[in-house]
Amino acid sequence: DVKVTQSSRYLVKRTGEKVFLECVQDMDHENMFWYRQDPGLGLRLIYFSYDVKMKEKGDIPEGYSVSREKKERFSLILESASTNQTSMYLCASNTEGSNRPQHFGDGTRLSIL
Amino acid sequence: GESVGLHLPTLSVQEGDNSIINCAYSNSASDYFIWYKQESGKGPQFIIDIRSNMDKRQGQRVTVLLNKTVKHLSLQIAATQPGDSAVYFCAENGDTGNQFYFGTGTSLTVIP
Numbered sequence: 001d002v003k004v005t006q007s008s009r010y011l012v013k014r015t016g017e018k019v020f021l022e023c024v025q026d027m028d029h030e031n032m033f034w035y036r037q038d039p040g041l042g043l044r045l046i047y048f049s050y051d052v053k054m055k056e057k058g059d060i061p062e063g064y065s066v067s068r069e070k071k072e073r074f075s076l077i078l079e080s081a082s083t084n085q086t087s088m089y090l091c092a093s094n095t096e097g098s099n100r101p102q103h104f105g106d107g108t109r110l111s112i113l
Numbered sequence: 114g115e116s117v118g119l120h121l122p123t124l125s126v127q128e129g130d131n132s133i134i135n136c137a138y139s140n141s142a143s144d145y146f147i148w149y150k151q152e153s154g155k156g157p158q159f160i161i162d163i164r165s166n167m168d169k170r171q172g173q174r175v176t177v178l179l180n181k182t183v184k185h186l187s188l189q190i191a192a193t194q195p196g197d198s199a200v201y202f203c204a205e206n207g208d209t210g211n212q213f214y215f216g217t218g219t220s221l222t223v224i225p
Contacts, residue, residue, distance in 0.1 A: 002158070026206075040121065042202065043215040058212075092158055099145040099164060099206065104156035105188060 004105035019078040023091030032074035136203035143205035
């Protein structure tokens, strides 16, 4: 089975802090994704990566950056956390090619105080 | 069915009954669709997928129906069990093939 692991289930940070969310997948997937999930809005794509050291902006990249130094690891960075970034963050991965389902981690619930 | 907004559509069914969850997708160029199940405190879990060259696909206790004419997708769960209680949402691949667009979900509650 595909395993996508997010390093923290719950995280509480303060406004202005730099926050790192980590995601690791064990299936050698080329593609990795970061979403945020908010009530009534569904999943919104923040950033994605098709390969090591490659990144593409999603629909809501403002206030975020990402890092993919190794194939299995995709990090989401909040450069200066703000309260409107309080959310559930979900990491996903899938294999190269179209029509491949994304597999998700269990999410990190981030609260910015 | 799913919709954009602040309120999550809900569906309550008796244990043992069949459930039907609907999804209206937006992009006529989408050719691949997925249903996910998300239990409380967990990430979305893949249930079943369907490509646009099919109208119907069956899995274990689940069936997905695709109507491309009206851009409608449905998930049927047979003999619904308490463990089926979760939020279900659909995803479409839009124009890109590998990026997905997700519905807001329907909350299914199974009454014992």
